[in-house]
Amino acid sequence: MSLRNNDKKIILAGAIALTTTAAFAEPTAVLKVQGTLTNSACSVTMSDGGVIDYGYIRLGNFSATDNNELGEKSLPVTINCDVATKLGFRMQDNQADSNSNIAVPVRGGTASPGSASYYNYGIGKTTDGVNIGNYALWISNSVADGNNVDNILRHNDWSSNHPWAKTDSPRSDGFSLSTVAATGTLEPIAFTTYTFDININTMIKETSTLAITDDTPIDGQATMTLVYL
Numbered sequence: 001m002s003l004r005n006n007d008k009k010i011i012l013a014g015a016i017a018l019t020t021t022a023a024f025a026e027p028t029a030v031l032k033v034q035g036t037l038t039n040s041a042c043s044v045t046m047s048d049g050g051v052i053d054y055g056y057i058r059l060g061n062f063s064a065t066d067n068n069e070l071g072e073k074s075l076p077v078t079i080n081c082d083v084a085t086k087l088g089f090r091m092q093d094n095q096a097d098s099n100s101n102i103a104v105p106v107r108g109g110t111a112s113p114g115s116a117s118y119y120n121y122g123i124g125k126t127t128d129g130v131n132i133g134n135y136a137l138w139i140s141n142s143v144a145d146g147n148n149v150d151n152i153l154r155h156n157d158w159s160s161n162h163p164w165a166k167t168d169s170p171r172s173d174g175f176s177l178s179t180v181a182a183t184g185t186l187e188p189i190a191f192t193t194y195t196f197d198i199n200i201n202t203m204i205k206e207t208s209t210l211a212i213t214d215d216t217p218i219d220g221q222a223t224m225t226l227v228y229l
Contacts, residue, residue, distance in 0.1 A: 040082050040083050041081070045079075047077070054073070059210070064206055065206050067102050067205055067206060068203065068204050068206070069105060069201065072201045074140075074200075075198045075199075076195065076198075077198055077224075078194070086229035087179065087190075088178055088229055089177070089227060090177055090227060091137065091170040091171065091172055091174065091178075092223045093122060095124055095219065096121075098132065098134075099117060101117045104120065106169075119172060120135065121135050121137060121222055123202065126210055127216065132216070133204035135203070137170065138169045139197070139198065141195075141196055141197045142195075144193070148183060151179075153166075155171075164187070165186070177227055
């Protein structure tokens with residue numbers, strides 16, 4: 001069947017109109033502002049003033065050609081809240097520029113060896129500016145209001161729909177948020193008292209690279225920041 005010129009123009013114009021209309025997005029969008037007002041106050045306390053001390057370390061007892069392990073140490077931590085509160089924390093390495101990124105043996109909990117730089121923490125430099133080494137950090141013995149709990153974590157770039165992950169190794173760059181969940185679940189719970197141990201294992205470089213001639217302090221420092229969920 002043939003169409004007159006005018007008929008062809010009408011059909012073509014109709015097709016263009018339909019295509020253009022289908023491509024339009026919704027003409028409105030909704031902005032939501034959310035938050036929670038709270039009177040809850042939470043605080044964190046670390047035993048021994050937050051200091052893990054290896055004491056004097058005789059370099060003559062260590063390898064001149066291989067990285068050296070100083071061993072694991074633990075520090076008890078308590079977080080208290082006035083009322084039951086969903087709360088997490090971030091860890092930020094204050095000595096990140098001295099992180100040697102040496103793989104760290106980790107034998108406790110579910111933590112994986114500290115081989116990625118963002119799971120390691122720096123411990124300062126020698127007087128000649130050589131990075132001394134680094135430590136890895138993980139959480140264990142987590143108890144919330146008298147109940148054993150699982151450590152869970154989420155990263156800043158995860159979407160709101162992404163589930164929390166079970167892990168006890170917070171990142172050292174502040175990019176992860178750690179909290180606790182009832183055993184076997186992945187949903188943060190509210191608590192008034194949360195106790196746990198911070199565990200570390202530390203590695204230093206081969207002593208020939210460090211070339212230390214005078215007493216040199218190990219100077220690791222990280223900040224724990226509480227975050228209301």
